Amino acid sequence: MWKKRYAFNGTAVKVAVLKEGLNLQELAEDFGVPYSTLLRWVNGRSVPPIHFAFYLENRLGLSLKDLVYEVSQVGNSAKTGCRN
Numbered sequence: 001m002w003k004k005r006y007a008f009n010g011t012a013v014k015v016a017v018l019k020e021g022l023n024l025q026e027l028a029e030d031f032g033v034p035y036s037t038l039l040r041w042v043n044g045r046s047v048p049p050i051h052f053a054f055y056l057e058n059r060l061g062l063s064l065k066d067l068v069y070e071v072s073q074v075g076n077s078a079k080t081g082c083r084n
Contacts, residue, residue, distance in 0.1 A: 006068045010042030013067070016060040031055055 017027055028038040031052065041048040056062045 003072070005071045007071045008041065008044065008047055009067050009069050010044055012062060013042050013056065013060070016056070016062055016066075020060060027059075030059065 013027075014024070017024060024038055024042065025035050028035045031038070037046075040046040041052070053062075053064055053067050056067060057064070
């Protein structure tokens, strides 16, 4: 049986930051978190809080659909369905 799971799309954040002429350090400072925390989020090592998604929507114009992608999982193997 397939179970739906979702993952944070850090690549979308990196691309949007570059398009805005910013860097991740500036984004971290603007959001009020350490740079290392932001890196963990965009590199997929941890999941950001939901209010970060709302911040990104306002700051970078990213929607929730831009920020998550479906990861379908069976047992211990995973298949990603990134819609880029």
